[in-house]
Amino acid sequence: MARDIKRVAIIGTGVIGASWSALYLAKGLDVVATDVSPTAKQYLQDFVDAAWPALERLGLAPTADRARLTFEPDLEKAVADCDLVQENGPERLDFKRKLYDQLDTILGPDVIIASSTSGLTMSAIQSACTRHPERCVIGHPFNPPHLVPLVEVVGGETTSQDTIDRAMKFYAGLGKRAIHVRKEVPGHVANRLSAALYREVVHLIHEGVADAGDVDAAISWGPGLRWGIMGPNLLYHLGGGEGGIEHFFSQFTGPMTAWWRDLGNPELSPETCQTIIKGVLDEAHGRSIQDLAKYRDDILLGLLALRADELKTTQQQ
Structure with missing residues (x-):
């Protein structure tokens, strides 16, 4: 009951x-x-x-x-x-x-x-x-x-x-x-997606493509801004123009699958960890964990205020 x-x-x-x-x-x-x-x-x-x-x-x-x-x-x-x-x-x-x-x-x-x-x-x-x-x-x-x-x-x-x-x-x-x-998998959905992205983050830093700060900037000032509004499926629907997701797949399936084949499979070795740790501390510029958390939360509150009506509508459906 x-x-x-x-x-x-x-x-x-x-x-x-x-x-x-x-x-x-x-x-x-x-x-x-x-x-x-x-x-x-x-x-x-x-x-x-x-x-x-x-x-x-x-x-x-x-x-x-x-x-x-x-x-x-x-x-x-x-x-x-x-x-x-x-x-x-x-x-x-x-x-x-x-x-x-x-x-x-x-x-x-x-x-x-x-x-x-x-x-x-x-x-x-x-x-x-x-x-x-x-x-x-x-x-x-x-x-x-x-x-x-x-x-x-x-x-x-x-x-x-x-x-x-x-x-x-x-x-x-x-x-x-x-x-x-609907189906049990280790890590559920969001953490698996986060882990998949971070695997490539580690690979790019390890290979010297970009340092930790620039990789973070590439995400937070690029796709991360869009992900705060809608997920990748809807974003690619927009990316297809008037033809939507159907046009997107017809145009970009080839390039995207080529990138998939080139994605890295790095190991978090002690040396790689130290490289990332140094990069993260440099990026933090001496800000404490509490300072960074406050900065994160202030931005989150602004975004949540912008999305409040959408969330209410979703809950009522």
């Missing part, structure tokens, strides 16, 4: 878990967080406080309140009476299987267990659940979750369609852009 999701339990309050917490609070939900780290509670509170001005710019729900956040170090107490668990534990299959077996025992059968895993498959994780594996699903965000709308929803072999539907509806109701990944 489906239930309304009003109380969320956050397991793991690192960067992703803290960001999820901030988002859920901004949407007016009750959040109870748990983490074994002795510094987790303070880190979480500091993160939420730092993220709140950006969330205010995006628009808070009428019932949004940072006071609705509770930290409970005991796992069983933390998940009691929750409607959904957002799990953000280490990317270790043995850890997640043990955790999900425990959650499967103590949670009611209609409580969704959603994992933020960036690469593991739900079939492998939920195999430890002998009672209700059908309520386990991946809800993988893109960092930082409280700003970037994308959520990849992926079911496992025994995940029910009802769970997928409920998860899709829940995330969309938060203002997220949820996509249903």
Whole structure:
């Protein structure tokens, strides 16, 4: 039986878990967080406080309140009476299987267990659940979750369609852009695309074609600007002119496949890593991680404001 999701339990309050917490609070939900780290509670509170001005710019729900956040170090107490668990534990299959077996025992059968895993498959994780594996699903965000709308929803072999539907509806109701990944693959969709691009980034730097700063500029001031508006399929549809995607394929299939054959397959050797590290630090120009994150988030907020109406329309469809 489906239930309304009003109380969320956050397991793991690192960067992703803290960001999820901030988002859920901004949407007016009750959040109870748990983490074994002795510094987790303070880190979480500091993160939420730092993220709140950006969330205010995006628009808070009428019932949004940072006071609705509770930290409970005991796992069983933390998940009691929750409607959904957002799990953000280490990317270790043995850890997640043990955790999900425990959650499967103590949670009611209609409580969704959603994992933020960036690469593991739900079939492998939920195999430890002998009672209700059908309520386990991946809800993988893109960092930082409280700003970037994308959520990849992926079911496992025994995940029910009802769970997928409920998860899709829940995330969309938060203002997220949820996509249903219909087939399990390691890394899901967005991270695989990012990894494919970064493979060529490493190759171009390793071969001396361009340094790290110029490769970043080529992406962020070229196709990256367009990707912030629409994806490559629609962009190539535009690239085909009046003939659209059909004309694009007729004109550019040959050149594109020739480039594919020439793409690199580099190894991240210690020497290559050091070259990239030096290039990245040069590009950062002494700016701290916090400074760079603030710069990123300010630009993201501007882009999200421009795309707000489109996102609302998509969620209503």
